[in-house]
Amino acid sequence: MKIGVIGGSGLYDIEGLSDVKEVRLETPFGEPSDAYIYGKLGDKEVYFLPRHGRGHVYLPSEVPYRANIYGFKMLGVDCIISVSAVGSMKEEIKPGDFVIVTQYFDRTKNRPSTFFGNGIVAHIPFDTPTCPLLNEIVYKACVEEGIPVHKEGTYICIEGPQFSTKAESKIYRSWGVDVIGMTNIPEAKLAREAEIPYSAVALATDYDVWKEGEEVNVKKVLATMARNVENAKRMLKRVIETIRPEDIENSPAKTALVGAIQTKPEYISEEVKKRLWLLLKDRI
Template sequence: MERMIGVIGGSGVYQIDGLEEAEWVDVETPFGAPSDQILTGRLNGRQIAFLPRHGRGHVHTPSTVPYRANIFAMKELGVTDLVAVSAVGSLKEAYAPGDFLIVDQYIDRTFAREKTFFGPGLVGHVPFAHPTCAQLSALCAEAARGTGTAVHEGGTYVAMEGPQFSTLAESRLYRSWGADVIGMTGMPEAKLAREAELCYACVAMITDYDCWHPDHDAVDVAQVVATAMKNADKARALVAALPELLAASKGCDEGCGQALDGAIMTAPAKRDPAMIEKLQTVMGRVL
């Protein structure tokens, strides 16, 4: 089966240029509509799907992004490899605004979001010790280096609820934990991608130093947007390089596509038929 790239674009990345056969399509899901229509087409010969996480015009808050619908829709379209592009704040001096960081760990501090496809009548638990796909992440790092951007491979992303930025005390706390960057949309996106058995990688575009840095003003939207827009062209160049890199790579051996093996706890006779029907797209392989 040919691997298909999906891209979820964060702040500043609302469009992918250069697509052949480009079309914005509607995708219906049992969890409602995704954040926006999904842009489909071919990029350097490979099928790709792009979704602006906040919607074109930035209409969704971090808490109201329909994460389940977004992941479900990507799976419905045939995506196998999902790349998330996210604007983040830096918690370390060495990670400067304008740099890219390839995330490999998360600390989930969100509390107002639905975080699983499972529910009453169909209970399951997926492994999540390593929440991103190392193989896809390595391809993203290679593509990012090709843009001339400073790239940091591996780092911990603190996902906060928002939409307010951190207090100084919170920022200092997260630094004491050894976290590297902070954002508002990394969770539950990564968790849902794992449940949907997608290879998932996160390219974090650093826009600011959060509020801990003594030489850095308090974070404001104008600053974040300005840096995000500067990064957007590099993010699009990164995405453009991925089809060729993916085509030349071996298939994923990280087990992402088998994440649901042994995950479902509910006995077959007790499984809710409505839940089984609802989740065929993301879990049909094991249901």
């Protein structure tokens, strides 16, 4: 079984991997954020990718999301677990808590969010944007590791790189969202288009700016982030050790493109077929 892991702020590796090597790819959408770090953990193969690049060189809007996800498709991963730092929008989600993301509210503006277009049209279902089967496995791993975790939550994704104003933060909070971040969109959309089961774990570092007296403080955020990263590594290790192919074989992601491609096959050019062959080969 091949497992893809995307690390966010502060998470740049996975401990315990053997046979470690770097894999560099060129995709139809350019180069991914960095080399994929390949390794084995027991009988599982793992491909880890730092979303912002090692050294944190990409702004949230600059991350090559399409290349990152298409690269995972090229590598043949069976699922992707995404880890990212977020702000909490609810009192009960404390800094240091994990949230399993089950819904998104998209406030991004300047990011390509689909593999399609330029000669081919597809509309995927996205009502359940993360894989419920994979989410359950990740949630169970958090519980078994004693990590404070919330089983479901809505993630509002803003463009950044600036944090919210207090007015924005209070409005988002009034909408009932649970966490706020800058990177899960379009990542989740692209994983669904690539028919790869995707689970997102949001690691709360602060209360954003809505809570008076708890404004974002870099020193406090970094301390919480360090604790989150250690917990994330323990969670990932347990997920990788326990997950089985049959656990996610009925994921809704695996048939996302069935009936989704609207362009008639005879109108799909050879250039488009070449560019998207990994997505189209079983769907046209």
